[in-house]
Amino acid sequence: MNEKHDFSLLRPVKFKVLAVGDKLAVKDEFSLLQCSVIYKSRDFVVLRFKDDSESTSSKSKLETSYKLVPLCWVEGKP
Numbered sequence: 360m361n362e363k364h365d366f367s368l369l370r371p372v373k374f375k376v377l378a379v380g381d382k383l384a385v386k387d388e389f390s391l392l393q394c395s396v397i398y399k400s401r402d403f404v405v406l407r408f409k410d411d412s413e414s415t416s417s418k419s420k421l422e423t424s425y426k427l428v429p430l431c432w433v434e435g436k437p
Contacts, residue, residue: 366391368437369426374418377404382428383421393428
């Protein structure tokens, strides 16, 4: 995702419709990180980041901190 794209325009994550293979973005203090869902259980998901690191995330953290990455951007909008 490009720096000029507005993170606030992205759709929020809804845990119950999240599926393996979905692409997510999370904003940390310095940059926007992208990851994909590689495993989903009833209470958490396992995420893989671009650097091949993996982490788990709970339902509440996903729904408050993460956004769904759009298929494309057109004129600055997802």
